Amino acid sequence: MLCIYNLQLTQTHHFFHSKKGVPFADYQGICNWLTRLVQIENGKQLTCNRNFIAPLCELCCASSLQIGSLMHAFDSVKSALRVLEESVALNCEEETTKSCIQYLEAVPWDDSEEEEIVKVASRLGPIAMPIVARISPVDLTATRNVFLSALRFATSSPGGEGSGLPFGDELRTSAQEQIEYMLGEDEETPLVTADDEVRSVARAGLAQIFSSFQTIISCSLSETTETEALHIVSDLVWMCNVLPKMDMMKDFVVRWTEASIVEIIEDNRFESIVWGLKVKVIEVTVKVLEAVGYGTVILQPTLRVQLLRTWLPYIRKLKPILDAKAEQDPSFGHRMDEDLCQNIEGAIVSLILALPSNDQGEILAGWMSGEQVKFPDLSEAFEVWCYRTKSAKRRLVEGGLDRVGNGNGRIETTEMRDMTMIPSAMVLIADTDRKESLAVKGSRK
Template sequence: MKYEFLWTLHNHMDQAGAAETCKFGDQTTSDVTVRLRNRDGRPEWFHCHSSILMKKSKFFANWISKHPTYPSPESNNCIEVHCPGSELDHYVKLLKLSYLSEESVSDSWDSVKSSLGVLRASIALQCETITKSCIQYLEAVPWDEKEEEEILKVVPTLGPEAMPILARVQPVDTNATKTVFISAIRLATTLENSFPPFTDELKTSAQEQVEYMLLEDEETSLIAVDEEVKYEARSGLGKMFTNFEKGLSLLPSEFDRSPEAAEQRVLQSLSDLEWICSILPKMEMMKDFVSGWACISDHVLAVVQDEKYSSGLWAIKAKLIEVTGKALDAIGYGNVVLPAPSRVQFLKTWLPYIRKLKPLLDSKSADDEAFPYKMDSDLCQNIEGAITSLVLALPSNDQADILMEWMQRTEQLKYPDLSEAFEVWCYRTKSAKRRLVVGFKGIDNPTISF
C-alpha cells in the first residue's frame, strides 16, 4: 500500500508572522494542508505551515518556490510523494518534528525502529537538520540483534550521509585487528589468579574470543601467522608448560596437605594446554606444542605413575590421554614432521601408559556408574587411528618392534587395536621380499642392449 502527499497552499496570512505562532495541526493559522491518501482514496488531513516546511525541508522549499501560492483546482498546486503504507506514521512524526527546535528534536528520539523509519522519510524529503540528529542518535545508542540486522539492511540504501551509523560494524584495519588479537592471546594465556573467579571469567572469555577469531574470521586467520602474533602465542605456550611442570613438582607436598586442591591446580594447567592445542594448528605452531610435550613426557609419567597416586589423580590421568591424543594426531597424520627416532621415542613413551590406563578407567566406570573419567568412543577411535597411522609411517624395523611388543601382551590387545597396522606390515614385508628376489634375479641375468 502506498500513500500520496497532497500539498495544497492557502494564502491565509503572512508567512513570517506565522512562523512565530504556528503549531502543527493548527487549522486557523495553517497555509498548507497536507493530505495523505491511500490507493483506496481515504484521506487524512494535516494542517501545516509553509514557512516551517520551507525552513526544514529542501524538498518542499524547492517545490513551493516553483508553484503559485493560490489554491485552484485547475492549477498544479500539489506534490505527490510516494511512500510504503507502513511508513505513514514515520512521515507524520517527521512533520511534527519540523516544528521543534534542534535541541527538542534530539530529545525526541525514543527507539531505534522509529528513528530508522523517520530517517528514511527525512532523507527522502531532504530535512537536513532532522537527518543529522537522527543519524547521531542511531550511531550512539545500543542495538539489539534484530535492530542491528535491520540497520545493516536499511542504512546502505539511504546513501552516503547515513553511513556514519555503520561505524561500529565496519572492518578494522589489519594493525588494529592484530593488536586486539595479541591482547586476547595474552589474556587467554595469563597465569595470574589474583582475583578469582573474576580473573578466571576474563581468561575463559578471552579464550573463547581467540577461538572465534581464528575459526570464524578469515581476516584473523591471515594475521594468525604473523610473527608478532606467533611470538605472543609461543610465549604463552612456554608459560603454560612452565606452570604445568611447576604444579607437577609441587604435587607430592601439596597432595599431602590438600589432595583436591593439588589435583585441581595440575588439572587446570592441563586444561590450558589442551585449549591452546585447539588454536595452534591454525597458527601453524602445533610443532611447538608437540616438541614441548615430548620433552616433558618422561617427567610427567614419572610423577603421575608414582605408587603414591595409584588409586587417585584420575582426572589428571584421563586428561593426560586427551592432551597426548592431540600430539599423536598431529604426528600420526603428518601435520607435525619429526625425525623417525623422535616419532618412535614418543610412541614408545606414551603407548604403555595408554594401554595400562584405558582398562583401568573402564573398570572404574563399570564398578561405579558415577565415575566421570571413562574415555569416550570418539576419543578412543581418534587415538587408535592416529597411532595406527604413526606406526605405519615408521621404518619397517621399528614397526616390527612395536607390533611384536603389542602381540606379546595378549591382555592389552584390546586397545589400541593395531591389527590393521599388522596386516599392512605383513603385506609390505612380503612385497619387499618379492622385490628383493626380483632384484637378485635381475643381477644374475643382466639385460644387455646394444
C-alpha cells in the same frame, strides 16, 4: 492520487512548521487525519497504505521540533530509521537528517536492530556511514594489538594477573574463546598469525603453561592442587585448538614429546588417585598423536618412535584400570569413552604405518606380546605391515628402487629414506596398502 498526497503533505508540513515548539496531535490522530485526506479520488473509495503514511507522519512530527528536542523525541531505533529514510528521500532539512544520524550513532542496538541498520545504511550510501562506524572493519594494527593483549591474558597463570579479581578465571576463559573466534578464517587472520611478536607471545604463553603444569604435578597433589592442575590441562587443550590455526602445533608436539609427564604421573604417589587428571592428560596426548599421525606436524622418525614408545604403554595400562574401577563403582566418572578410544586407535595406526618398517615391526611385536591386546586395536596396522613385508622386495625391484642398501640388510633408496620423514605421504601409501591387503584377504576366502 499522487498529486493529492503531495498537496496534502505539503499542507501538513507547512502546518507543523508553523507550529514549531507547540505540542501537536497524538501519533494515531495524525495517521487518521492523513488517511481521511486521501480517501476519495474520482468518486472511488481508496485504501490508504499505512506503511507509507506512518513514516511520513513521524517525519512531519520530527520536522516540527527544534533540533535539540528532536533527538530526545525518538522512542526507538526503528522510528529514527524510518524518519531518516523519509527525510533523505524527500530532501528534507539537513538538520532533520543529521539529528537522525546522531541519534542512531549514539544509542545501543540489539541484534535485530543492528541488522536493520546495516540494510538501511547500504541503501542510503555515504550519508549513513557515521551510523555504522562501530561495526566498521578495524585496521590491521588495531587487530594485532587487541589480539596480543588477549593472548597474553589467556595464557597467563591462574595465579598471576587477574587472579585477585572475582571474575579473573571467567575473563581468562572469555579471552580464550575470543581468540579462537578471531582465528576463524578470513583475509586478515594469516597477517596476524604470521606476525613475529604474535608468534613470540604464543610461544612464551605455551612455555608458561607447560612450566606451570610440570611444577604442579611434581608436587604432592591434594584435592585443591588437582583442581588447579585440571585448569592447566584445560589450558593445554585450548592451546591444542589454537596453535594449529597459527601453524605452531609443532611447538606443542615437541614439548609434549620431550616432557617427562608420563614418568611423573606414573609415580607411586599417584597410583590410586587423580584419575580425572590422568584422563585429561590422555585427551591432550590424543591431540598430539593425531597431529603427528595425520601429517599436520612433521617430525623425524626417531621422535615419532619416541612418542609412541612413551605413550602407548601408558595408554594400554590405564584403560583397563579405569574400566575395572567403573565396573566396581558405577559412580566412578573417569573413563576413556568410545569416541576417545576410536581417536586413539586411528591416530596410532596412522602413526605406526608412517614409520620405517623395522620400527613398525618392533612396536607391533610389543603390542602383541602384552596382556592388553584388545586396546588399542592395531590389527589393521599389523595386516598392512604383513602385506608390505611379503611384497616389499618384489615392489622395490619392479619399481627400480633396489639400488641402494642401508647397511642393515634392508633395501632402501635415498628417496625412501626421505619419505619416512613425511608422515602425510606415507599415510597415503598406507591407505593403498590397506586396500590391497584387504583385496588379498578377500581372494583367499
